[in-house]
Amino acid sequence: MTQTNSPPARPPLTDSPWFWLLLFSAAGIACLLIIAPQYRPRQRRLEMQYRAREEIIRRQAAGEPTARTTGNEGDAPPPTTSELIIPLWPLVLACTLLMLLSSAMLWRVRSPKHVAQQNSTHSGGVP
DSSP: OOOOOOOOOOOOGGGOHHHHHHHHHHHHHHHHHHHHHHHHHHHHHHHHHHHHHHHHHHHHHHTOOSSOOTTOSOSOOOOOGGGOSSOSHHHHHHHHHHHHHHHHHHHHHHSHHHHHHHHHHHTTTOO
């Protein structure tokens, strides 16, 4: 029997936790981008209801009537969808940063230099 000194095969890509973090963060970004068109109008409606309740509570605390007379409602325009209290962009940014970090770490772990270094430490330091 002859013994060959071939390097051991690299483990599959799916064995890396960095691969799974990359995959799930990319899926998170895709899901956020898919739901964004439905999220904005719904969130705007919910936030308008919240602001209306806050205004009623403020008027009650100030001793003002909760309902204003017709023509005396105020001149402040309703908030736009870009002025949401709870926007989606921080989640997209966090998922993007996770995706960039995990792809860099996956590339680093799977690079030939790192694999050769791992193989040399596992074989007892013998080249």
